[in-house]
Amino acid sequence: MKNALVNLVNISKSFDNQMVLDDLNLYIRENEFLTLLGPSGCGKTTTLRILGGFETPDKGQVIFEGRDITNLPPNKRNLNTVFQKYALFPHMTIAENIAFGLKISGKSKSYINDKIKYALKLVNLDGFENRMPDSLSGGQQQRIAIARAIVNEPKLLLLDEPLGALDLKLRQDMQYELIRLKNELGITFIYVTHDQEEALTMSDTIVVMNQGYIQQIGTPESIYNEPENAFVADFIGDSNIIGATMIRDRLVEILGARFDCVDTGFGENKPVDVVIRPEDVELVSPEEGILQGTLIHSIFKGVHYEMEVMANGFEWLVHSTKMVPVGTKVGIKVDPFNIQIMKKPESEDEEAIGVNE
Numbered sequence: 001m002k003n004a005l006v007n008l009v010n011i012s013k014s015f016d017n018q019m020v021l022d023d024l025n026l027y028i029r030e031n032e033f034l035t036l037l038g039p040s041g042c043g044k045t046t047t048l049r050i051l052g053g054f055e056t057p058d059k060g061q062v063i064f065e066g067r068d069i070t071n072l073p074p075n076k077r078n079l080n081t082v083f084q085k086y087a088l089f090p091h092m093t094i095a096e097n098i099a100f101g102l103k104i105s106g107k108s109k110s111y112i113n114d115k116i117k118y119a120l121k122l123v124n125l126d127g128f129e130n131r132m133p134d135s136l137s138g139g140q141q142q143r144i145a146i147a148r149a150i151v152n153e154p155k156l157l158l159l160d161e162p163l164g165a166l167d168l169k170l171r172q173d174m175q176y177e178l179i180r181l182k183n184e185l186g187i188t189f190i191y192v193t194h195d196q197e198e199a200l201t202m203s204d205t206i207v208v209m210n211q212g213y214i215q216q217i218g219t220p221e222s223i224y225n226e227p228e229n230a231f232v233a234d235f236i237g238d239s240n241i242i243g244a245t246m247i248r249d250r251l252v253e254i255l256g257a258r259f260d261c262v263d264t265g266f267g268e269n270k271p272v273d274v275v276i277r278p279e280d281v282e283l284v285s286p287e288e289g290i291l292q293g294t295l296i297h298s299i300f301k302g303v304h305y306e307m308e309v310m311a312n313g314f315e316w317l318v319h320s321t322k323m324v325p326v327g328t329k330v331g332i333k334v335d336p337f338n339i340q341i342m343k344k345p346e347s348e349d350e351e352a353i354g355v356n357e
């Protein structure tokens with residue numbers, strides 16, 4: 001694949017006869033921030049560990065800059081890994097922690113000192129050289145772990161839920177720092193998380209995984225706005241996922257009412273699933289609505305109200321900046337561009353398999 005820094009080719013991996021990854025293919029471009037996103041147990045960490053050399057696949061190859069590195073140990077790969085737990089050496093100072101890998105590779109003292117200064121500056125912790133790890137906050141320790149990884153100038157940085165142990169505010173600050181670092185350093189980041197908001201914030205490319213299969217690969221915008229199946233739609237953000245019938249091109253029947261849409265090519269009178277994001281549901285007067293319903297629940301969330309509207313037997317999730325009292329009769333309208341049509345999976349198996357390209 002052109003411009004690919006890493007290719008995972010037909011990777012399969014089982015543990016105790018349980019298939020964890022099944023014929024996974026993925027390419028990662030140079031200077032890309034790629035996130036593996038999915039629920040617990042879907043195989044994200046196993047994929048990362050295979051990339052890092054901590055796990056060997058049963059089948060398939062890891063190609064790095066055109067070279068097969070499937071059987072190379074981690075320290076022979078031009079990459080570094082940062083795990084969720086900070087894993088700093090507790091008896092070493094911050095400077096010694098950062099210097100560890102460089103000392104092993106025999107770098108000179110002045111080179112190492114320069115690198116320590118440079119790395120501490122990059123992670124906004126100038127002057128921390130002589131501190132001990134246990135005198136640092138969780139967020140600071142994780143920054144040191146990142147500093148320790150980047151002084152080795154890897155081509156690829158693997159990050160396994162590195163912000164998972166931090167509280168929300170710190171996590172958000174660190175997300176911006178990681179994006180800045182990636183842009184400054186020009187290295188490729190592969191990031192594992194089960195937090196969809198984190199993935200949407202940070203990534204150039206998101207790989208949504210479920211049960212060992214890739215469900216969809218795309219930019220945050222395309223994954224959010226054009227989910228390819230109900231799993232992706234449900235996993236990424238809140239959504240209304242409703243069984244519907246495609247009457248013909250650009251016309252879909254949802255809960256007995258006909259909505260204009262923009263999708264074509266699903267055939268006539270075919271069962272489909274539609275996804276409508278809560279912020280795309282317009283509440284209007286009952287006469288103006290395509291569907292009529294009653295507001296049954298509303299809570300204020302700061303920027304918007306999170307509401308539920310019961311209409312034709314379905315509880316619609318609605319985000320609106322307008323206050324509407326509970327019990328109000330409302331109409332529902334949706335802009336045709338905001339109705340996303342998805343092919344209905346024919347079986348449970350197909351639902352799990354998705355688009356592993």
Ligand SMILES: Nc1ncnc2c1ncn2[C@@H]1O[C@H](COP(=O)(O)OP(=O)(O)OP(=O)(O)O)[C@@H](O)[C@H]1O
Pocket residue numbers: 015016020038039040041042043044045046047194
């Ligand atoms: N060394 C191992 N031995 C046995 N089973 C394993 C091993 N490593 C992973 N597994 C199993 O493989 C499956 C996938 O695990 P993996 O850690 O890749 O998932 P994950 O998507 O990263 O989940 P999480 O977000 O919880 O870390 C899980 O069912 C896990 O129990």
